[in-house]
Amino acid sequence: MDSSQDFKSVQENIQTALVATTRLTNQIAAEDLNFQRTSNPDVAEQLDDTSTRILGLATSLLTSASKNTNLKAPELEDGDDIDVHWTRIVDVVDTLLEKADTCLDEYTGLIKRKAAPTEQPGPPVKKAKSKALDPFMRNANIIKPQNAFDVKPNNLDTSPWKPILTKKPHALVPLERSLVTFKDENQSTQYKHPYETEITQLEFPEAVFEKREPIKYKPVESTSATFVDTFEGVLEMLEELKGATEIAIDTEHHDFRTYTGLLSLMQISTREKDWIVDTLQPWRRKLEVLNEVFADPKIVKILHGAYMDIVWLQRDCGLYIVGLFDTFEAASALQYPTRSLAYLLKRFVDFDADKKYQLADWRIRPIPEEMFYYARSDTHYLLYIYDMMRNELLEQSAEEPTHNLVRRVLDKSKDTSLRRYETFAYDAEGGLGPFGWFNMLIKQSAGKLSKTQFAVFRALHEWRDEAARREDESTLYVMGNSTLFGITRRMPPDPKALHSLLDNASHIAKRDAFNLFNIVSKAQAEGANGPSVVEIIRRHNPSTMGIGEVAKSVFPQLTHNETRNDAGVLEVTDLVSHNSKLWGKIPISSRWEGPSKVKAGRTMQFELPWAQYLKSSKLSEAETQLQRPVAQEEESAIPLTDADAPPASDEDFTLKAGLRRKVSDVESESESGEVDDAPSKPEPRSSASAEAEEIAVLDDAEMKKARRKAKKAERKARKQALEEQVQGAKGLAKRAKKEGFSEAAESLMENGDEDQKPFDYSKAKSVLKAARTTKATSQGGRFNPYGMAAEGPKAARKMHGEKPGKSATFRK
Structure with a gap:
């Protein structure tokens, strides 16, 4: 079997297994495993065994993948270890994927393709810097260049956008006959694509369908790029471009400080030279002279991901591309793992493009060196990448004659070239269109908005769009989405509260805060009888x-x-x-179970959740001596029926409602917190009463009432026991007196009557005149009841003792 065929079959088998495993995993995750684990101990045991096995396999895989690397695989003992060591797991997986990518490149012969024909190896390719993007390069505070344009943008004009062409080079249909209108799928009037006929009837040059030796790019250090910022420079560049058979084109766009966006830069490269064209010049409309090359069907235009570049070029400069070869469509036809330009640069050129400059503010002039280098690299290597991908498309098309990949890529590229720029009127009622609120409402998951909040949301969104059009700013610059939803949900009661909700960067909104509050108040009044979010969604969705x-x-x-x-x-x-x-x-649920034909037995029992806790609890020896037998309380089996339940025994107890719990004296005493040294006699209990004793499930009120009654009985019993003790002491004293022990009898009488004798105030010592009658004696330290406590650690010993005296502040 062919090695490629074998690899393809292995890949399909692995992918099928992964899909099946992922589907099964999602199904298991959708089940209520916690409920199943709790309700069935066997399931819990099986889940634990399976989890242990999976964690062991994962640990083995991570250990194997981290061999011969600087990474150390974590050991996963339980599910919590996955969250703890997640970063280390990701590092190991990323390293494994990089190894797999390298092996696949070697298998597909990518290393041989990188060894392209060249006379002498040039200096090493300059690598892009990987530092964080300077905040100034991201959002520069500069004067708007559109204010100096010869034709300023008119964002308030909602009429159909008409192409700005004044001439039509390489035309099959004259310009006058090309600028006609039609009705689109939304029954809106739009202008047709001026080069629609030329693109649909285009026949690419024969060189596109021929396999040729790739032409190596020239080193960046040995060539230079020309910055074109004058119209004379554009004409000079045009003369050189006319002699090329293939050219590479790319653009840089800015859309934060403008409503519709600005084409800020255009890069053009041939096999020998690079140009960077400044498209923010006041005469930018004159760049349509480049249609002599851009619309020439004999010159192949190489772009990557030209989906938006086509629209930006015709909107701002009146440029149309005929003869497009989109390397993004080629990467899709070749089924590359990713279709980005950065991947193609790394794959064919081994160049690391720093894509952080995609977010840079390309209106900055003069252009910083690193941004200039990034813009140039996008087209400098693109023609060589085109050669490599064209040959690969031809090779795969030769292996499968029924699938002409080159023709497929060219047809997709034609569809991209036919894209048109259109203007859209703001739909305040339905929120449809690229600038409407409907898509944002769906993405932000704002279905919980009330009618009043929904009305406020639409009013704020409409005001934001109108302010952005008037000021020629992006809607996000006027007011961010988070701020918009924050005001919608909170609905501030006054202008000051609304002003506090605005972001610091929302200068336009803060300037118009009072007018904005009036809009919010009006929307609140009208929103009570307005439509809801659900009604709008149902209205627009089929x-x-x-x-x-x-x-x-x-x-x-x-x-x-x-x-x-x-x-x-x-x-x-x-x-x-x-x-x-x-x-x-x-x-899955008892609601779906059919009626059971089996009658429940009289001895059917079930185990309460707290039964295991009662089984595991142990009473101390002192409690078991004072309390009654609690064998009935420790049993967890409860009969389902009480009429036919077996008699209570030492191993089970009956759970009935309506009976009160009999609280023991010791238990009541411990709950009340009182401790008395006087002995108390527990009430005698017969074995019959102990066996028949039942536990009642009481609510909080009944439990409190039972405790109060038990405390009252306890105090009565202690008082009775004390009286009996006093009477016994008096009897002993009389008996001792009769037998001649007078002194012992007197002491015994005094001790026995101490609690019962009234206090004699006439013999008491004076309290007010205590200082006159008694001498002052030195008292010892006060008694600390907590001094001998052994609970808790001892305090740390003082390192520096405090000295008596005055405090002072010293100057340095």
């Missing part, structure tokens, strides 16, 4: 958004007439799965 149409595409077996109601819409019950994808035919 019936294909309904559940029936979705089910038609997802579940073809449900499209039969048997599953439809009289209205022709699928029933919701037909879309419900009655079997679990994880557990098979086990009912």
Whole structure:
């Protein structure tokens, strides 16, 4: 078998296995595993075993992938380790993907293609810097260049945009006959593409269909790029471009400080030279003279991802491209892993393009050196990349004659060339169009907005669009989306509150804060009777958004007439799965279980969630001596029926409602927090009463009432025990007196009557005149009840003792 065929089959098998595994993983994740784990101990055990096995396999794979690298694979013992070591896992996977990419490049012969014919190896290619983009380069605060244009942009004109062409070189149809209007799919009037006939009837040169040796690019250091900022320089460049057979084109765009956008730079390269054209000059409309080359069908124009470049060129400069070869479409036809220009530069040239400059402000003049170098590199190597990709397309087309990849790429490129620039009127009611609010409302997931909030949102969005058109600024510069939704949800009550919600960069909105508050207030008053978000979404979306149409595409077996109601819409019950994808035919919910024919036995029992806790708890020896037997309380099995339940025994207990819990004296005493040294006699309990004792499930009020009653009984019992003790002491004293022990009897009487004798105030010592009658004696330190406590760590020893005296502040 051919090696390529073998590799393709292996790749398909791996991809099929990955798709099946991913689908199964998503199905498992959609199930309520926590519920299944709790309800079925066997499932919990199986899940734990499977998780342990998967974590072990993942650890082995990570360890194998990190060999011969500087990375150390983490050990995954449980699911939490994945979150803890996620960064290390990503590093190992990225390294593995890079190795796979390198091996695939070697297998496909990419290294041989990089060794292109060259006389002598030039100096090493200059690498782009990878530092963070300077904030000045991202959003420069400069004077708007559009203010100096000969023809200034008119954003308030909503009439159909008419091409700005004044001449039409290489025309098959004259310009006058090309500038005609038609009705688009939205029944709006638009102008046709001026070069529509020339593009559709184009026949590319024969060189595009011939395999040739790639022409090596010249080193950047040995050549120079010409910056064209005068119309004379444009004419000189045009004369040199007319002699080329292929040219590379790229553009740089700016859209933050303008409403429709600005074509800020245009790069053009031939095999020998590079040009950087300044398209922000006041005479930018004169650049349409370049149509002598751009519309020439004999010259192939190489662009990458020309989807928006085509629109920008015709909108700002009146330029149209005939004979486009889009390397993005070529990368798609060749099924490259990515289609970006940065990938092509790395693949064929081994050049690392720093794409951070895509976000740079290309209105800056003079252009910084690093930005100039980035702009030049986009087209300097593009012709060599075109040669390599054209040959690869021809090779694959020769292997499969039924699939002409070159022709497919050229047809896609023609479709891109036929794109037209159009103006859109603002749709305040429906929010449709590229500048409307409908798409933003869907993306921001704002379906929870009330009618009043929705009215405020539409009013703010309309004001923002009108202000952006008037000031020729982007809508995001006038007011950011987060600020717009923040005002919508909070609805400030006064202009000051609204001003506080505006971003610091929203200068236009802050300047117009009072007018903006009036708009919000008016929208609040009108929004109560206005439409809701759901009504607008249903109004603009066709019936294909309904559940029936979705089910038609997802579940073809449900499209039969048997599953439809009289209205022709699928029933919701037909879309419900009655079997679990994880557990098979086990009912997913009890609501779908049929009536059971098996009668429950009288001895059927179930285990309460807190039964395991009661089983595991142990009573101390002191509690078991004071309290009653609690064998009935520690049992977890509860009969489902109480009429036919077996009699209570030492191993089970009956759960009934309406009975109060019998609280022991010791338990009540511990709850009240009182401790008394006087002995208390527990109430005697018979074995019959202990066996018949039942636990009642009480609410909080009944529990409190039971505690109060138990405390009252406890105090009564202690008082009775104390009285009995005093009476016993008096009896012993009388007996001792009779037998001649008078002193012992008196002391015993005094001790026994101490709590019962009234206080004699006549014999008490004076409190007010204590200083006169008693001598002052030195008292010892006060008693600290917490001094002997052993709980908690001891305080740290003072390192520096405080000295008595005055404090002072010293100057340095």
